[in-house]
Amino acid sequence: MRRLLLRAVGAEEEVEEEEGWHQLYPSHIPTSPLQKALLAAGSAVMALYDPYRHDMVAVLGETTGCLALPNLRDKMKHHPEGYRILQERPCIRLSTLDMSRLRGLPDGSLGREYVRFLEDNKVSPDTRMPPKFVDDEELAYVIQRYREVHDLMHTLLGMPTNMLGEVVVKWFEAVQTGLPMCVLGAAFGPVRLSARKLQVLATELVPWAIRSGLNASCILNVYYEQRWEQPVESLREEIGIFPPPAVRM
Amino acid sequence: MPRCRSRPGGGGRWRRCGCAGAAAGLCSPVSPGPRGRSAVWPRGRRCTSASRASRRRTGGRRVRAAAAGGLGPEPSGDGSPGCRVYQVFESVAKKYDVMNDSMTLGIHRVWKDILVHKMNPSPGTLLLDVAGGTGDIAFRFINYVRAVRERQLQRKLKHHQNLSWQEIFENYQEDKSDSLGDSQVVVCDINREMLKVGKQKAQHLGYSKGLSWVLGNAEELPFDDDMFDVYTIAFGIRNVTRIDLALEEAYRVLKPGGRFLCLEFSHVSNPLLSRLYDLYSFQVIPVLGEVIAGDWKSYQYLVESIRRFPPQEELKAMIEDAGFFKVDYENLNFGIVAIHSGFKL
Numbered sequence: 082m083r084r085l086l087l088r089a090v091g092a093e094e095e096v097e098e099e100e101g102w103h104q105l106y107p108s109h110i111p112t113s114p115l116q117k118a119l120l121a122a123g124s125a126v127m128a129l130y131d132p133y134r135h136d137m138v139a140v141l142g143e144t145t146g147c148l149a150l151p152n153l154r155d156k157m158k159h160h161p162e163g164y165r166i167l168q169e170r171p172c173i174r175l176s177t178l179d180m181s182r183l184r185g186l187p188d189g190s191l192g193r194e195y196v197r198f199l200e201d202n203k204v205s206p207d208t209r210m211p212p213k214f215v216d217d218e219e220l221a222y223v224i225q226r227y228r229e230v231h232d233l234m235h236t237l238l239g240m241p242t243n244m245l246g247e248v249v250v251k252w253f254e255a256v257q258t259g260l261p262m263c264v265l266g267a268a269f270g271p272v273r274l275s276a277r278k279l280q281v282l283a284t285e286l287v288p289w290a291i292r293s294g295l296n297a298s299c300i301l302n303v304y305y306e307q308r309w310e311q312p313v314e315s316l317r318e319e320i321g322i323f324p325p326p327a328v329r330m
Numbered sequence: 331m332p333r334c335r336s337r338p339g340g341g342g343r344w345r346r347c348g349c350a351g352a353a354a355g356l357c358s359p360v361s362p363g364p365r366g367r368s369a370v371w372p373r374g375r376r377c378t379s380a381s382r383a384s385r386r387r388t389g390g391r392r393v394r395a396a397a398a399g400g401l402g403p404e405p406s407g408d409g410s411p412g413c414r415v416y417q418v419f420e421s422v423a424k425k426y427d428v429m430n431d432s433m434t435l436g437i438h439r440v441w442k443d444i445l446v447h448k449m450n451p452s453p454g455t456l457l458l459d460v461a462g463g464t465g466d467i468a469f470r471f472i473n474y475v476r477a478v479r480e481r482q483l484q485r486k487l488k489h490h491q492n493l494s495w496q497e498i499f500e501n502y503q504e505d506k507s508d509s510l511g512d513s514q515v516v517v518c519d520i521n522r523e524m525l526k527v528g529k530q531k532a533q534h535l536g537y538s539k540g541l542s543w544v545l546g547n548a549e550e551l552p553f554d555d556d557m558f559d560v561y562t563i564a565f566g567i568r569n570v571t572r573i574d575l576a577l578e579e580a581y582r583v584l585k586p587g588g589r590f591l592c593l594e595f596s597h598v599s600n601p602l603l604s605r606l607y608d609l610y611s612f613q614v615i616p617v618l619g620e621v622i623a624g625d626w627k628s629y630q631y632l633v634e635s636i637r638r639f640p641p642q643e644e645l646k647a648m649i650e651d652a653g654f655f656k657v658d659y660e661n662l663n664f665g666i667v668a669i670h671s672g673f674k675l
Binding site for chain 1: 356613614616617618620621622624626627
């Protein structure tokens, strides 16, 4: 019926798109299973070879997440707050964040600490890659949300964006999400760390990250945008993250 | 030259554009919107219709890929094919050589060697290499001419018997300063980024004499009539919007007796090989583009532009139409690549 209407209106190309392209969202690039396999292998190698290629980590996540992403989406669907997030599809980006308001919040609140984290580490929420190779529009949003929440994880876990901090957050996320990319990152990330850092990692940080990950409820089920005023401690308790160990990062 | 206003955010790179969510059109900024493709078009992206129109204009087989469609590197300019090509090469310039090596497993070097051998330039030749961006043909030309010159000098010296050391020394001196024998190559490319990479390469490899770099459009060359002995265009003519104009320009700038040489991807007639080639092109090459250069769409565009390009006989006819004589072609690797040659008489 829709096709007939479109044809009547003369929108030939729309029809062609539906039939031939399967383009589900503007940044979507449809890929065959062979291409996904090649992408997964290639991006894994490239991410190890050049850790600054964040886009390769993103591609690895998308191409290997076919089991974990539906899992995450279902977890969100069965939780009232998660369900709302899926419906409303909020985005964390500079244009929607009222930075001055967040900066004005009391110290220790999520909003204040998040802004502090962004400024200290000189990162911005706008540099995340859009999903390209996920063949389901809702799952594409889920992985999108996961990427945006990653920075908030740094804040909640109190981890900086150096290699050590990233690895710890990856361990936590691996336990929480089950995404193969997180598991691989957690396993191979430490390869580039010094002996002292490895020791700290193995003895204190990783056990804590795993315990917190197992204890915590799903991090994607929290509507962070509505909780800027909430103190970080209180949010940690609510989610189930244990206080971070006092180590020099 | 097509006018391209540069896009805010620079180049044709997705990952630098605005926010992920907005660009992906997955998030709704304020209130829930209907899901699906049409839900939230990212701000600042116009011209879906323009790029669709451009798709129609460029004609050819409609191939499935996002690259050609409303998601191409468009927002600037008029979305015309020329503009798009410019942006593609702007974004791939730095990784161009690495990608060539990966995609062709290094075989492109052999193809270019064969082209220069076929050209067989003698010292004193004036070569125009169009779309020669990173200088591959130019450097090979210089090497070839140097080698020929060396041999010439050695032969000359062999004939001189009973020379005093002083005379030999003087002979060597005057010939050494003329290692190229007045040969010159002009590299012309429409894309500033590609020329930049080429110049850096030249510096790095130590090529300086007899080499010039000119920004110009193959359809409207900034040179006088009857200037060059040889005109080459290697893997460039496929990207020209009006091939007939480029061929006419080639005819114009060549001296009478000058030679036209074109190295380009062409059509594979062998059915089995053709299928393997298609499989490799469509499945592997965009993946290589994404992994190595971080740019899937440019390499998807590359593969499609190869399929759209006229086959050997058709190109031969077009070259003849431009006025060239003794037009012929030689297939390399069963037609994956072909060298077309013609003379201005």
